[in-house]
Amino acid sequence: MDVSTLAQQLCDVSRRIYQRDWSPATSSNYSVRLDQQRCLITTSGRDKGQLQVDQLMQVDLHNQALTAGKPSAETALHTQLYRDIDGIGAVLHTHSQYAVMLSRMVGADELHIEGWELQKALAGQHTHEATIHIPIFANSQDIDLLAQQVSQRLDSQHHAPCYLIRGHGVYTWGQDLDECFRHLEALEHLFRYEFEWRRMARGDQS
Numbered sequence: 466m467d468v469s470t471l472a473q474q475l476c477d478v479s480r481r482i483y484q485r486d487w488s489p490a491t492s493s494n495y496s497v498r499l500d501q502q503r504c505l506i507t508t509s510g511r512d513k514g515q516l517q518v519d520q521l522m523q524v525d526l527h528n529q530a531l532t533a534g535k536p537s538a539e540t541a542l543h544t545q546l547y548r549d550i551d552g553i554g555a556v557l558h559t560h561s562q563y564a565v566m567l568s569r570m571v572g573a574d575e576l577h578i579e580g581w582e583l584q585k586a587l588a589g590q591h592t593h594e595a596t597i598h599i600p601i602f603a604n605s606q607d608i609d610l611l612a613q614q615v616s617q618r619l620d621s622q623h624h625a626p627c628y629l630i631r632g633h634g635v636y637t638w639g640q641d642l643d644e645c646f647r648h649l650e651a652l653e654h655l656f657r658y659e660f661e662w663r664r665m666a667r668g669d670q671s
């Protein structure tokens with residue numbers, strides 16, 4: 466697919482995500498892989514409800530700008546995933562309310578999800594009986610360090626195609642933009658189920 470078609474698709478997905486209220490107040494960043502060396506990524510500080518193709522730019526997978534613009538402050542979290550995981554074609558990061566709240570509700574450094582049929586919307590999942598392991602990282606303004614931590618942890622264990630950053634949001638990826646959006650949508654629902662379920666289990670009705 467050519468760059469301009471991919472750029473338009475990314476802007477269309479951005480609007481869908483914004484309309485769901487998962488990317489408020491210029492938060493979030495999105496990218497698609499162009500080839501083994503390059504990706505197309507959102508420039509920093511954009512209103513994701515009105516994203517335009519000229520608000521995207523190309524970077525190489527070592528974070529060097531290839532076209533004009535100020536890349537997302539979290540570019541290194543995208544390029545790390547493209548470098549480390551062959552075959553992924555898109556990365557979406559959002560600040561949805563349930564991702565953010567659940568990440569602070571869980572004290573452990575991993576969220577375990579099981580028993581939900583919608584888990585099967587995640588690539589490679591075939592039964593609600595499986596346990597999905599989702600790493601949770603401490604938030605940091607040192608994005609290079611965070612990218613290193615993600616790389617080490619995703620390398621050492623088999624995980625779902627996503628992770629949470631505590632109090633910050635979710636990163637998810639897929640083989641293409643459609644699969645990545647499906648993951649994001651499923652995760653949003655799974656996070657909501659888990660948040661409400663855990664709150665009810667604690668007897669906290671407030």
Ligand SMILES: CSC[C@@H](O)[C@@H](O)C(=O)COP(=O)(O)O
Nearest residue numbers: 491492493494509510511537538
């Ligand atoms: C507006 S607060 C969110 C940002 O600090 C950041 O976490 C984010 O997701 C967007 O950063 P950006 O540089 O626009 O890609």
Ligand SMILES: [Zn+2]
Nearest residue numbers: 492493539634
């Ligand atoms: Zn963010």
